[in-house]
Amino acid sequence: MGEVITITSGKGGVGKSTATANIATAIAEGGKKVAAVDFDIGLRNLDMILGLENRIVYDSIEVMDGRCKLSQALIQDKHTKTLYFLPASQTRDKNALKTDKVEELINSLKAEFDYVLIDSPAGIESGFEHAIYLADTALIITTPEVSAVRDADRVIGIIDAKSRLAKEGGEVKKRLIINRIKPEMIKKGQMMSSEDVLQILAIELIGLVPEDELVVVATNMGEVVAKNPKSVSGEAYRRIARRVLGEAVEFMDMSGEKGLGGFIKGLFK
Ligand SMILES: Nc1ncnc2c1ncn2[C@@H]1O[C@H](COP(=O)(O)OP(=O)(O)O)[C@@H](O)[C@H]1O
Numbered sequence: 001m002g003e004v005i006t007i008t009s010g011k012g013g014v015g016k017s018t019a020t021a022n023i024a025t026a027i028a029e030g031g032k033k034v035a036a037v038d039f040d041i042g043l044r045n046l047d048m049i050l051g052l053e054n055r056i057v058y059d060s061i062e063v064m065d066g067r068c069k070l071s072q073a074l075i076q077d078k079h080t081k082t083l084y085f086l087p088a089s090q091t092r093d094k095n096a097l098k099t100d101k102v103e104e105l106i107n108s109l110k111a112e113f114d115y116v117l118i119d120s121p122a123g124i125e126s127g128f129e130h131a132i133y134l135a136d137t138a139l140i141i142t143t144p145e146v147s148a149v150r151d152a153d154r155v156i157g158i159i160d161a162k163s164r165l166a167k168e169g170g171e172v173k174k175r176l177i178i179n180r181i182k183p184e185m186i187k188k189g190q191m192m193s194s195e196d197v198l199q200i201l202a203i204e205l206i207g208l209v210p211e212d213e214l215v216v217v218a219t220n221m222g223e224v225v226a227k228n229p230k231s232v233s234g235e236a237y238r239r240i241a242r243r244v245l246g247e248a249v250e251f252m253d254m255s256g257e258k259g260l261g262g263f264i265k266g267l268f269k
């Protein structure tokens, strides 16, 4: 059975969909079979980030309602052949989700894929509880801003209270991604450092992702930075993927003292 990893946050717009697309691609590039599932009903954009919006015929609600087969709704990525995408419905309201149907869908995906990555709505929105209910692992994303960190803290509490694992006396593995870090601002003391954020949230860190203009460029082209060897955020997502697979990988230095952990320097060797 595959592992279910829900990518979530307290606040909207902190980079969940971008992270889902990149981490899913980077894991699949290593040969694992990965499903990237858009659970942000009504607000879907994972399709655009993956460049698959024109290939959508069916969505997950139609699968859950029995109007098509799962295999009909799954879209194979254009380049990464072990990556599949399951679209969210854009038109139906979020209350269309039923717990037992969601469970059935996720179980079918787990039977077929090594990793099921769920792009969740932010913690304040409906649909969020369905996205975290069946998670084995939650990757919680925040930016280094007080409001986002505070909302992430709330979401950690909800995961601990409302996931199925919690209801069964267990615990969802929770790991933190800090996104859109600007090392030069940290150096000047104008931005919270990863230590500051970790002190508040007190969960295990899995990724530090720098602010990177190439994210927007890639998204506009329906590509992901994880495939660009020259992108610093791409490198950050590739490292997260390796950590998901259980490898111990060094974190890039974001203190602003040494540049981006020698990554940029390494490109010019
Ligand atoms: N590391 C990054 N550097 C620069 N821009 C980013 C980064 N991560 C995300 N973004 C941008 O932030 C916006 C919100 O990202 P998105 O992944 O859609 O967030 P969410 O799914 O949490 O709403 C998008 O315009 C995206 O391109």
Ligand SMILES: [Mg+2]
Residues within 6 Å of the ligand: 016, 017, 018, 040, 045, 119
């Ligand atoms: Mg999103």
